[in-house]
Amino acid sequence: MTPKFKAQAGTFESSDIMVLIEPVSEEAGRQIDISSTVMLQFEDDIKNTINQVLDDLDIQNVHLIAKDKGALTPTIKARVEAAVKRSLGIQEGTM
């Protein structure tokens, strides 16, 4: 599936992560940009978690921007899922 709309989920609060999704053309692949307060320690873990959710939701072509404030894995998973579903038009939310 390919995201159709710009969408976001999450907040800039501590222990949360703001995830923004931008549609890209088919065959563009995944571009994931992460900034985090714990970048040095957990960048790979955050990226793996994001990729896992995108795999589960069968999203191959997307530009995902994540601004992390120390979110735990379940929070990262939840925010990515919410943002993707909003971008697919499955669920309504902000933006």
Next chain:
Amino acid sequence: MARKKRRSMLYIPGNNPAMIQQAGVYGCDAVLLDLEDAVALNQKDAARILVRNMLQTVEFYDTEVCVRVNNMHTPFGLADLEEIVPLQPDNIRFPKTESVQDVKDFMKEVRRIEKEHGIKKPTMTIHVMIETAKGVANVYEIAGADPRIDAITIGGQDLTADMGIVKTPDGVGIDYARKRIVMAGKAHGLDVLDTVFADVNDEEGLREETEYIKKIGFAGKALINPRQVDGVHEVFNPTENEVRKAYRVYSEFIRNKNAGIGVFAIDGKMVDAPVVQRAITVLEYANIDLKEIEESVAS
């Protein structure tokens, strides 16, 4: 098995990961992960997904976990159930219950989802919230509408709004509703839980209200801030004198029971079944194991 304590039930907004991940360490007896009033309309989807993920991962220790879903008459209620019921939290809280039919409609969906997910022995119980005048009028029938209901609770904020009155610190406007809900809940053997105390800075007011609701039969109270936990527990915890007296009553009860005597006296006062039951409740609130008392009497 000792009765589960529900002195304090702390509301946690379902879209707040920081608070949810710490829910097990606030010291309250139960947490209420809220998908209803604490979540903005345009964040219902995000909160539902977050709570579902947190329930699968976060350690809540001994804290009972309840999820308040949206009412089935909203666009969110059924979607909440589809995500939450398969995970079988300790309980689901069903808001704005007004009739037996409401309970039947809700439970029909709960059972359908459980069946679809192969849950043959569901452990999740149901809390019904009474928040409207119509709900108060029908509360006795609602309390007995399904065997999986194990608690009933009053929603003071919505009830006063429905009645067109202002919720005052003395609680006079909802006093009749409180007492009627207590009687209905007790008649069906349910825990009856009180509404929130909204002013987190008024510790004395919280204490007075908690003392009052304890006197009229509530088992506990919903809270909106972790700062309110200790104050509520202090009211519900028995005093040392109460524990000593209860210990003595229960010891004598076991001793007399072993001797085949039903009714007896302590210090000239009759002790019968209701007195023993009150003593058991006190001992359970004090975390005293009844079996240890029974063994010490036997030895």
